[in-house]
Amino acid sequence: MPDKTAGTLATTSRRAPVIKPPKRLVGTVYRGREGMWSWVLHRITGVAIYFFLLVHILDTSLVRLSPEAYNAVINTYKTPIMGLGETALVVAIGFHALNGLRIILIDFWSVGAKYQRLMFWIVIALWIVLLVGFVPRQFMHIFGAH
Amino acid sequence: MSTATLDSKPTVPDEIPSFTATIIVRRFDPDKDAEPYWQDFDVVMYGTDRVLDALHKIKWEQDGSLSFRRSCAHGVCGSDAMRINGRNRLACKTLLKDLDISKPIYIEAIKGLPLEKDLIVDMDPFFESYKAINPFLISNTPSKDGKERKQSPVERARFDDTTKCILCAACTSSCPVFWTDGQYFGPAAIVNAHRFIFDSRDEGAQVRLDILNDKEGVWRCRTTFNCSEACPRGIQVTQAIAEVKQAVMRGRA
Ligand code: SF4
Ligand code: FES
Numbered sequence: 001m002p003d004k005t006a007g008t009l010a011t012t013s014r015r016a017p018v019i020k021p022p023k024r025l026v027g028t029v030y031r032g033r034e035g036m037w038s039w040v041l042h043r044i045t046g047v048a049i050y051f052f053l054l055v056h057i058l059d060t061s062l063v064r065l066s067p068e069a070y071n072a073v074i075n076t077y078k079t080p081i082m083g084l085g086e087t088a089l090v091v092a093i094g095f096h097a098l099n100g101l102r103i104i105l106i107d108f109w110s111v112g113a114k115y116q117r118l119m120f121w122i123v124i125a126l127w128i129v130l131l132v133g134f135v136p137r138q139f140m141h142i143f144g145a146h
Numbered sequence: 147m148s149t150a151t152l153d154s155k156p157t158v159p160d161e162i163p164s165f166t167a168t169i170i171v172r173r174f175d176p177d178k179d180a181e182p183y184w185q186d187f188d189v190v191m192y193g194t195d196r197v198l199d200a201l202h203k204i205k206w207e208q209d210g211s212l213s214f215r216r217s218c219a220h221g222v223c224g225s226d227a228m229r230i231n232g233r234n235r236l237a238c239k240t241l242l243k244d245l246d247i248s249k250p251i252y253i254e255a256i257k258g259l260p261l262e263k264d265l266i267v268d269m270d271p272f273f274e275s276y277k278a279i280n281p282f283l284i285s286n287t288p289s290k291d292g293k294e295r296k297q298s299p300v301e302r303a304r305f306d307d308t309t310k311c312i313l314c315a316a317c318t319s320s321c322p323v324f325w326t327d328g329q330y331f332g333p334a335a336i337v338n339a340h341r342f343i344f345d346s347r348d349e350g351a352q353v354r355l356d357i358l359n360d361k362e363g364v365w366r367c368r369t370t371f372n373c374s375e376a377c378p379r380g381i382q383v384t385q386a387i388a389e390v391k392q393a394v395m396r397g398r399a
Pocket of ligand 2: 215216217218219220221222223224226236238239
């Protein structure tokens, strides 16, 4: 709606826009800080882990119905695609677990709220250390020799 | 440098340095618009000006239909909380020079409360939550000799932080939980409950703790800390909520 972008004196007169109308037609995204983004990431990883658990309970329960079907399903887990999925799972669980500890400290440690930002960066550091230890080995398993 | 004489005049710079700021406001007029939209204004401002001054300049010189709330213009009344460059701030406490004036400044209404016009939202749900936590002294024991109720400095300091609230709603409308669940009491109501729960003269702590133990009470808090970062009075909002959570769990203040 170009007629709405100009700063007008009266509502009836129309002027050319002074600068281009902003690209963002919807409202801006709230610019929260570490606390908000850690919560967003916690939610995303939480939901992802939930769906994994759902599938995991289903595939494990297969063993009672038919061991052959169970073996067939487990064999598909050895493909590289599943290997990557496994990597993603460990990445998600790593963050969810470490940030979960941070949230417990915020709620139960009297100065937890004060140090939440520092704790967030500690979580990120530990998470990266964890991934540096895990991901190369996992990739060797998937793509390289066993 | 010579000694000052009567005819030496104070030096006034020829021109006080000014700059042109581009302010992009999210406008909405319920009588004309189906959807809110962005509108940009260029205003000549000075380093000492605040966002509120820029809004005034737009309203007084360019577009009188621009609507926003303000009253004291000095960070006391809590009328002019708005989202400035994506963060909740008081327009009267935000200096333009503290924003990046080489880029446009985006201003829109606070989120999560019904939009009425331009930067004005319906604050009723916010004040309903505030009223619901009984924001007044509850005491069943008459004061000694009909005199004032005494309190030690230590007892007063216990809830000092939460006495500073000006009910601007910057915290509540920065909360992702409140955006999706308008029933949540919100940080401001909990801050004001905290102010009385931890007051040694008050005897209504249990009543308030029961109210906040509700499904829409303190347990909705996900510790995103948006409220603590938005509060123009520097109240440690999330800390206050954590203390109320603890009090609910222990069953006393
Ligand atoms: S706690 Fe702070 S942000 Fe929230 S209403 Fe009070 S003054 Fe405003
Ligand atoms: S106008 Fe009163 S707080 Fe800003």
